[in-house]
Amino acid sequence: MSDKTIIAWTTRTWNPWRGCTKISAGCKNCYMFTAQERYGRNPKEVVRTKTWGDPLKWQRLAAAAGETEMVFTCSWSDWFHADADEWRDEAWALVRRCPNLQFQILTKRSDRIEAHLPADWGEGYPNVWLGVSIESDEYTFRADELRDIPAAVRFISAEPLLNPLTSLNLTNIDWLIVGGESGPGWRPMDHAWAIELQEKCSASGTAFFFKQSAAPRTEMGIELNGKIAREFPIPRVVPQVA
Numbered sequence: 001m002s003d004k005t006i007i008a009w010t011t012r013t014w015n016p017w018r019g020c021t022k023i024s025a026g027c028k029n030c031y032m033f034t035a036q037e038r039y040g041r042n043p044k045e046v047v048r049t050k051t052w053g054d055p056l057k058w059q060r061l062a063a064a065a066g067e068t069e070m071v072f073t074c075s076w077s078d079w080f081h082a083d084a085d086e087w088r089d090e091a092w093a094l095v096r097r098c099p100n101l102q103f104q105i106l107t108k109r110s111d112r113i114e115a116h117l118p119a120d121w122g123e124g125y126p127n128v129w130l131g132v133s134i135e136s137d138e139y140t141f142r143a144d145e146l147r148d149i150p151a152a153v154r155f156i157s158a159e160p161l162l163n164p165l166t167s168l169n170l171t172n173i174d175w176l177i178v179g180g181e182s183g184p185g186w187r188p189m190d191h192a193w194a195i196e197l198q199e200k201c202s203a204s205g206t207a208f209f210f211k212q213s214a215a216p217r218t219e220m221g222i223e224l225n226g227k228i229a230r231e232f233p234i235p236r237v238v239p240q241v242a
């Protein structure tokens with residue numbers, strides 16, 4: 001759960017808690033549910049994990065190498081899930097201590113972001129990118145809830161993309177990841193929907209990352225219009241937290 005990952009837009013995953021509850025259509029085939037049930041665990045129970053030492057270990061390695069590593073948080077949960085409220089301040093404090101790790105915090109609970117940022121958030125922690133998942137047009141309000149929150153990078157993950165995001169407004173959004181669903185029960189994605197989003201990104205100056213087509217396995221069909229389109233955002237400079 002807390003090691004190198006095959007997710008193409010990050011390097012590591014960190015799950016300070018695991019377990020979640022389904023909130024919208026994109027959750028239908030959530031791989032965490034399948035995996036937890038295979039282990040005989042209740043996937044709806046949010047529990048603290050034993051991975052809290054990992055970020056400091058990765059921080060030491062990254063600092064020694066003079067590198068920055070990307071860390072996707074909560075691939076097996078949601079950072080802003082209400083059942084994790086008692087642990088989040090401690091997790092924020094740990095994030096602050098790891099300047100060589102670039103935390104990518106992605107949520108479907110966009111309505112909870114603002115009220116659950118740390119007290120010293122200010123213009124955003126320099127090492128935190130804040131993102132929301134949007135799988136279909138009825139959830140583009142999540143971008144509206146994100147766009148005015150200060151952050152080094154604001155991003156959207158449109159994966160699994162289930163229909164065209166016709167009403168998506170990319171104002172103040174720095175990065176858009178698009179991907180089809182993969183794994184058992186995968187639902188189709190028309191490349192035309194992704195191309196439309198690529199064009200929107202081009203118009204708004206938003207970095208565009210095409211992860212993959214809808215397919216039985218991850219990383220299948222990574223070209224869009226015959227090309228790999230995998231841009232990363234340039235983080236805005238925010239003051240270091242004192």
Ligand code: SF4
Pocket residue numbers: 020021022023024026027030031032075076077078108
């Ligand atoms: S929010 Fe994410 S982790 Fe939670 S059920 Fe949905 S897909 Fe799974």
